[in-house]
Amino acid sequence: MPVARTRAVALIGLAGSVVEVEADLASQLPGLVIIGLPDAALGEARERVRSAASNAGCPLPQRRLTVNLSPASLPKHGSGFDLAIALACLAAAGMVDPASVDRMVHLGELGLDGRVRPIAGVLPAVLAASRAGHRTVMVPEANAEEAALVPGVEVIAVGSLIEAAIRHGGSFDPETAEAFRERAARERDVEADASPPPAPVAPAGDLADVTGNTDAVQALLAAAAGGHHVFLGGPPGAGKTMLASRLPGILPDLDADAALEVASLRSLAGEAPHGGLDLRPPFVAPHHTASAAAIVGGGSRGIRPGAAPRASHGVLFLDEAPEFAASVLDVLRQPLEAGVISIHRANAVATFPARFQLVLAANPCPCGQHGLKNSDCTCPPVVRRRYLARLSGPLMDRIDVHLWVPRITAQELRMAGERPSLTSAEAKRRVSAAREAAAERLRGTPWRTNAEVPGPWLRGAGGLHPGNRACVSLDRALERGTVTMRGYDRVLKVAWSLADLDGVAIPDADHVGHALALRKGMQP
Amino acid sequence: MAHNTELGRRGEALAVTHLEARGMQVIDRNWRCRLGEIDIVARDGSDTVFVEVKTRTSADFGHPFEAITPVKLARMRRLAVAWCVQSEEPVGRIRIDAVAVLAPVEAPPLVEHLEGLS
Numbered sequence: 001m002p003v004a005r006t007r008a009v010a011l012i013g014l015a016g017s018v019v020e021v022e023a024d025l026a027s028q029l030p031g032l033v034i035i036g037l038p039d040a041a042l043g044e045a046r047e048r049v050r051s052a053a054s055n056a057g058c059p060l061p062q063r064r065l066t067v068n069l070s071p072a073s074l075p076k077h078g079s080g081f082d083l084a085i086a087l088a089c090l091a092a093a094g095m096v097d098p099a100s101v102d103r104m105v106h107l108g109e110l111g112l113d114g115r116v117r118p119i120a121g122v123l124p125a126v127l128a129a130s131r132a133g134h135r136t137v138m139v140p141e142a143n144a145e146e147a148a149l150v151p152g153v154e155v156i157a158v159g160s161l162i163e164a165a166i167r168h169g170g171s172f173d174p175e176t177a178e179a180f181r182e183r184a185a186r187e188r189d190v191e192a193d194a195s196p197p198p199a200p201v202a203p204a205g206d207l208a209d210v211t212g213n214t215d216a217v218q219a220l221l222a223a224a225a226g227g228h229h230v231f232l233g234g235p236p237g238a239g240k241t242m243l244a245s246r247l248p249g250i251l252p253d254l255d256a257d258a259a260l261e262v263a264s265l266r267s268l269a270g271e272a273p274h275g276g277l278d279l280r281p282p283f284v285a286p287h288h289t290a291s292a293a294a295i296v297g298g299g300s301r302g303i304r305p306g307a308a309p310r311a312s313h314g315v316l317f318l319d320e321a322p323e324f325a326a327s328v329l330d331v332l333r334q335p336l337e338a339g340v341i342s343i344h345r346a347n348a349v350a351t352f353p354a355r356f357q358l359v360l361a362a363n364p365c366p367c368g369q370h371g372l373k374n375s376d377c378t379c380p381p382v383v384r385r386r387y388l389a390r391l392s393g394p395l396m397d398r399i400d401v402h403l404w405v406p407r408i409t410a411q412e413l414r415m416a417g418e419r420p421s422l423t424s425a426e427a428k429r430r431v432s433a434a435r436e437a438a439a440e441r442l443r444g445t446p447w448r449t450n451a452e453v454p455g456p457w458l459r460g461a462g463g464l465h466p467g468n469r470a471c472v473s474l475d476r477a478l479e480r481g482t483v484t485m486r487g488y489d490r491v492l493k494v495a496w497s498l499a500d501l502d503g504v505a506i507p508d509a510d511h512v513g514h515a516l517a518l519r520k521g522m523q524p
Numbered sequence: 525m526a527h528n529t530e531l532g533r534r535g536e537a538l539a540v541t542h543l544e545a546r547g548m549q550v551i552d553r554n555w556r557c558r559l560g561e562i563d564i565v566a567r568d569g570s571d572t573v574f575v576e577v578k579t580r581t582s583a584d585f586g587h588p589f590e591a592i593t594p595v596k597l598a599r600m601r602r603l604a605v606a607w608c609v610q611s612e613e614p615v616g617r618i619r620i621d622a623v624a625v626l627a628p629v630e631a632p633p634l635v636e637h638l639e640g641l642s
């Protein structure tokens with residue numbers, strides 16, 4: 001059979017398209033030509049496939065093989081097509097069963113010795129294949145665990161090209177495949193011996209570790225319950241980072257779809273998930289020297305997700321937020337607005353999900369001492385003013401909870417010892433209950449958390465205005481001009497989150513007052 | 525060198541046997557001009573076929589066909605035209621073929637034939 005075909009997956013961002021890999025065997029001088037918009041790494045498949053085939057013990061025929069990747073107009077990149085190309089060629093040469101190769105999607109890179117190597121992005125690729133209606137995929141052994149996370153897909157893991165060929169009915173020496181397996185196992189053992197045992201994953205700290213600062217903990221709970229973005233201000237050493245890192249621990253577990261999306265983004269970034277789906281919301285804390293591309297994602301061919309997409313369904317924490325370049329902070333405006341990030345390149349547009357909870361932390365001034373008792377700030381007033389002004393208005397506008405985290409006093413420390421502090425498990429239970437209450441109230445709308453609800457709907461069609469009596473303090477603030485209309489809506493949303501946490505049906509004056517304090521909570 | 529020439533001659537002889545078994549008539553061998561040399565010129569029906577023969581004792585240094593590079597193929601085309609110009613007979617359609625002879629020392633030789641190279 002001179003023409004054989006099989007399938008692979010081309011990824012653009014998180015979206016994959018199934019690509020048909022056709023191979024044609026012609027009675028011409030030996031050669032392997034790959035057409036259909038391959039990039040450099042994919043073009044090099046020519047050398048890899050021929051060497052791998054002959055070293056694995058199933059040499060390609062000494063004729064001309066033309067491999068076409070269709071649709072030919074779709075740009076394809078990376079080395080994940082090697083296995084599909086090699087099997088299509090072997091099928092065209094009649095060395096394996098063409099019908100069997102045709103039925104399957106193949107992913108994997110080939111080593112020159114015929115090994116099948118792991119690739120990045122197996123999870124989104126298998127997901128795309130499954131959505132396109134393919135039920136069987138062949139993946140590299142090292143990616144098998146990851147591929148198996150996709151429900152309803154039969155995963156066939158192979159360690160070498162010869163093993164793949166034998167699975168497709170090729171009559172080759174099974175001992176060669178066995179030798180590959182043994183060598184791979186040996187290498188794994190050596191690797192395991194050489195590298196120290198994997199450090200036990202540091203348990204995300206417990207909320208109970210936070211001493212004092214009960215107001216801040218309460219506000220963190222409200223933010224978690226409503227999905228509100230948070231700004232933490234305070235002097236160094238007050239526990240801002242500690243608080244922020246406790247946030248993922250009190251968020252409810254991810255549902256199956258969200259967890260799969262998070263794992264897909266990690267897979268694309270080259271972090272293979274181990275030990276099943278991780279249901280904990282992600283926590284991503286980029287350093288303040290990060291570039292815009294590091295935050296949103298980038299790359300000219302294989303577009304990889306940056307910190308913001310990887311924080312999807314979790315927390316993006318920017319410590320020392322004013323130290324970030326203004327242009328970097330401003331790229332966050334699109335994801336905060338739309339919940340997605342589109343990255344445009346000359347040949348493709350990649351769209352990543354990016355619905356995360358943003359937590360910013362900042363000192364009050366460059367020296368960090370401003371507003372503290374018994375210590376002097378050495379910053380000139382103009383420097384101090386400019387420092388927080390680096391966080392642009394449009395960005396700060398989207399943040400519902402502004403929190404001042406003071407250093408604790410000796411007295412608070414003594415008192416904290418006497419009272420049991422709130423544990424993460426207990427906080428998570430309360431947050432989950434509050435989220436369920438909000439979801440129940442918002443049933444039949446496109447929104448699920450209080451933070452997502454638009455203000456006009458809240459006051460108007462939604463009928464969720466808590467009533468004039470409860471809103472006296474807020475109305476007065478609006479009248480005096482200390483909150484804007486947009487701020488008014490945000491205070492209402494936080495008030496609902498506080499009410500949900502307390503398990504009451506409608507926010508009262510206390511909730512609204514508390515929410516207003518969280519809006520205006522910056523001290524200096 | 526002498527060994528290679530000897531091997532080449534043996535390969536060409538095997539190629540001729542193969543072509544004749546396929547019903548082709550060899551009309552010229554080792555035709556030379558200043559452009560180079562054509563190993564075999566044969567007639568297949570009304571077509572004129574120019575054949576490049578490559579002989580190896582093993583595939584350790586690559587398959588014989590792999591030694592036929594695009595440069596070599598281009599020279600074959602120029603040689604074919606040169607042969608047609610000096611030919612007094614009508615040449616009909618022309619075709620370029622390649623024959624690979626794998627002749628291991630202690631095994632029967634293996635002959636492969638590619639027709640109509642492009």
